[in-house]
């Protein structure tokens with residue numbers, strides 16, 4: 216089997232930081248040590264670079280039917296862009312159609328991703344209609360390696376489940392050792408505010424934001440924690456954005472409950488000042504919306520306090536023409552923004568280089584914690600003997616600027632246009648193959664594999 220030696224890099228994992236060599240054989244790491252005296256088929260000199268585990272983005276929506284259109288990155292373009300940004304594994308959401316089975320939805324998503332994904336991927340199952348027949352399918356999904364079940368507490372009529380379904384789902388998932396995750400916002404409250412704004416002729420992107428105030432998220436987050444506590448299931452809140460919601464998680468810890476929390480890069484770096492009465496703000500129309508400076512401070516602190524374990528993206532890109540579906544009505548703007556490619560470099564530059572988080576915390580929240588929570592550890596999420604050789608080589612000094620002109624995502628704008636970053640990914644390995652080097656993709660469509668997952672190990 217072919218061997219590859221990554222020499223002399225500063226190797227950073229969630230629990231170590233030292234200059235050493237990594238020997239890869241085939242897809243797997245087989246040795247780690249200082250000055251390994253081996254003759255490999257290929258050697259990469261990583262002197263002066265950081266070498267970190269390939270990123271895991273556990274929150275992406277690729278080729279997803281949503282709000283009358285499809286998110287614009289396919290499994291091919293989305294995973295390729297992810298690789299350019301050091302993310303070697305993504306977890307995408309399969310959406311059950313209400314009135315239909317989980318199996319049908321899974322088959323549909325497998326049809327889109329199999330043989331097209333460039334990077335590794337897995338699926339969460341979004342249960343949008345929990346009933347006696349879907350209840351029977353939960354164990355089948357676990358057998359398929361799909362151990363996390365997503366719920367929407369909003370988007371009534373399309374995706375939302377009620378509390379009765381929530382409790383039933385949690386009880387069933389608990390039996391099979393799985394995890395229940397939630398888009399935790401109060402759908403009824405949001406729908407009421409949207410209707411009030413529309414009735415008053417308030418139709419610009421700013422009213423998207425004003426229809427989802429902090430209370431809509433804090434209330435649902437608290438309710439989700441409470442029901443999860445009652446059932447005892449492993450629980451995880453996706454894209455948590457604000458102080459009010461994180462305080463509900465903090466409250467849960469006071470009764471010795473642990474609720475796992477993901478935030479997304481945009482909630483750390485961008486704020487609600489982008490929502491004005493012109494249409495430009497549509498670029499950042501997402502749910503939940505961007506929040507305030509005080510919420511950013513809460514989230515950075517939450518990461519260092521261990522209350523926030525994961526930084527994902529909720530990558531859900533739409534072309535500007537698709538955003539135009541809501542030109543006359545904010546409630547029809549497809550929700551979502553593109554970020555899959557820049558999560559790691561943004562977090563490194565704004566987090567590590569600005570002294571807000573340590574390099575090891577960076578590895579935890581971009582990779583290791585997601586691998587543990589979503590049942591892929593230690594195959595993914597670390598640099599250890601026997602793990603997949605998913606490695607990111609990072610030049611911490613190199614400066615560059617984000618632009619839609621140069622990104623790889625299939626979307627015609629950047630949510631971070633013109634932002635200057637310090638630190639650039641130079642080489643990415645996925646299962647022992649050089650997947651990206653000096654800005655060029657080195658693996659083909661179809662190289663990405665479906666990753667079967669096990670129970671929570673966090």
Ligand code: DUC
Nearest residue numbers: 398501502531550551
């Ligand atoms: N929020 C978004 O912004 N897009 C996709 C789905 C979601 O919950």
Ligand code: ZN
Nearest residue numbers: 314315316319
């Ligand atoms: Zn059907």
Ligand code: ZN
Nearest residue numbers: 398454502503
């Ligand atoms: Zn969501």
Ligand code: ZN
Nearest residue numbers: 274276529531
């Ligand atoms: Zn999402």
